[in-house]
Amino acid sequence: MNQFQAFHQQYLAEFNHYLDEHLRQEIKQPELQAGMLYSVEAGGKRLRPFLLLAALKTCAPQVNPRDYFRVAGAIELLHTYSLIHDDLPEMDNDDYRRGHLTNHKKFTVGRAVLAGDGLLTHAFSWLATTKLTAALQVKLIQILAQAAGPQQMVAGQMTDIVHAGDHLSVAQVEQLDAQKTGALITAAVLMGAYCGQASPQLRQQLQIYAQNFGLAFQIYDDLLDLRGNAKQLGKAVGKDQAAGKNTYPEVLGLKAARAQLTQALAAARAALALLPDSTVLLEDALAYFDLGAVQ
Numbered sequence: 490m491n492q493f494q495a496f497h498q499q500y501l502a503e504f505n506h507y508l509d510e511h512l513r514q515e516i517k518q519p520e521l522q523a524g525m526l527y528s529v530e531a532g533g534k535r536l537r538p539f540l541l542l543a544a545l546k547t548c549a550p551q552v553n554p555r556d557y558f559r560v561a562g563a564i565e566l567l568h569t570y571s572l573i574h575d576d577l578p579e580m581d582n583d584d585y586r587r588g589h590l591t592n593h594k595k596f597t598v599g600r601a602v603l604a605g606d607g608l609l610t611h612a613f614s615w616l617a618t619t620k621l622t623a624a625l626q627v628k629l630i631q632i633l634a635q636a637a638g639p640q641q642m643v644a645g646q647m648t649d650i651v652h653a654g655d656h657l658s659v660a661q662v663e664q665l666d667a668q669k670t671g672a673l674i675t676a677a678v679l680m681g682a683y684c685g686q687a688s689p690q691l692r693q694q695l696q697i698y699a700q701n702f703g704l705a706f707q708i709y710d711d712l713l714d715l716r717g718n719a720k721q722l723g724k725a726v727g728k729d730q731a732a733g734k735n736t737y738p739e740v741l742g743l744k745a746a747r748a749q750l751t752q753a754l755a756a757a758r759a760a761l762a763l764l765p766d767s768t769v770l771l772e773d774a775l776a777y778f779d780l781g782a783v784q
Contacts, residue, residue, distance in 0.1 A: 493773035496546070497539050500554055504535060507558045508565065511615075516607065524596055524604030525611075528569050532587040536777065537674060538565045540702070541681040543770040544695055548685025550767075557684055559619050560629060563612040564677050567637055570608035571673070573601050580650060609637075621684070629680050636676035645669025649734065657735040663704070665735065670710075671703025678702075678771075694760045698771060701757035705778055708750040711736035712783035715743070747783060754778060 490498070508529055516522040538561035542554045554561075576583040576591040577598060583591050593601035616630050636642060645668030648661075657665070678699035682692045715738055737746040754775055761768040 491773035491776055492769050493539075493543060493771075493776065496543065496770055497534075500539075500542070501535060503555065504538065504558055504561065505530075508562055511559075511562070512611075515611070520596075520600060521603060521607055524592060524600050525607050527595060528573050528586070528592050528604065529566070529608070531589045534777075535565060537568050537677040538562065540674065540699070540771075540774060541677040541684075543774055544678045544681030545685045547695075547764075547766070547768050547771055548682050548687040548691060552685065556620075557681075559615050560621075560680060560684060563615040563629075563633065564673070564680070566608045566612040566615065567633065568673060570605040570612070571637070571642065573605035573608070575646070577601060580646070625683060628683055632676050632680055632683070636672040641668045641672035645672070653734055655735070657740065659740055662735050662737065662740050666707040667700070667703065670707045671700055674703040674706060675699040691764060694763050695771075697760040698757045701753045701760065702775070705750055705753040705757065705775075708737045708746055708753065709778050709783060711738055712743070712746060712750070747780075750778070750780070750783070 509526065512526055512529065513522065516525055541561045541564055542557060545552060545557055546554065572586055573592045575581050576586055577593055584594055585591060589595075591601070592604055596604070612633065613630055616633065617626055619626060621629075645665050648665045649669055652661075652665075675696060678695050679692060682695045687695065714736065737749065741749065757775060758772065761772055
């Protein structure tokens with residue numbers, strides 16, 4: 490077990506309890522609460538919130554991660570909203586997510602939309618009700634709103650559905666995935682850096698790390714869709730190809746896609762190597778990518 494895995498194991502149960510407890514306390518409408526909790530508690534590695542906490546500990550080793558569960562939780566609420574909406578019939582039309590029925594299959598499309606809406610908006614409520622300074626709260630809200638909104642994640646999702654079946658260039662696919670997938674990962678790392686009062690130079694290197702992590706994440710996910718199995722993905726495999734999605738294996742070919750995954754991981758490590766202090770948590774987070782699973 491590496492240090493990121495140990496860090497994850499140490500705080501995961503407490504973080505999950507925080508999510509459950511506060512959503513139950515704060516969301517009073519019973520059907521809405523049930524829908525929001527269903528997808529939040531469906532599982533998942535909580536990768537984005539733990540990248541935020543790892544970046545925080547990298548920049549400020551003395552802090553207690555528990556004091557930032559509300560900030561990390563906001564990332565997870567927003568990420569879960571995006572999954573609910575991505576799974577809808579009008580988007581990716583998935584029946585399973587994280588090994589469970591998708592929200593609209595468990596309930597209805599209307600209820601799923603509202604559960605996603607609730608998670609999206611409540612994420613910003615959490616950021617606005619921390620004990621952090623007003624200036625830091627505003628900065629965190631700005632980072633997350635820009636990453637999740639029409640400049641990044643929503644724009645990438647629009648490009649994805651509009652151009653399904655078209656043949657995009659490598660540069661176009663890179664832009665699509667940087668928006669749809671990479672933006673929220675980058676936001677998580679930057680939010681952790683700001684909470685840890687990182688210098689501009691440190692934030693710049695962490696941003697490069699996060700952007701390459703996001704690129705690797707998407708390539709890895711694309712490869713798993715072809716080479717993995719439903720248990721690894723938590724959903725049906727081969728759907729991207731069947732839907733005519735613009736994936737890295739489709740655009741580059743399998744061999745070149747694997748090579749680009751390796752390059753992205755190397756670039757992420759190189760960005761950390763330029764930092765003055767210990768970055769072992771973020772280095773060890775790169776073990777998320779099991780290269781053997783996509784050979």
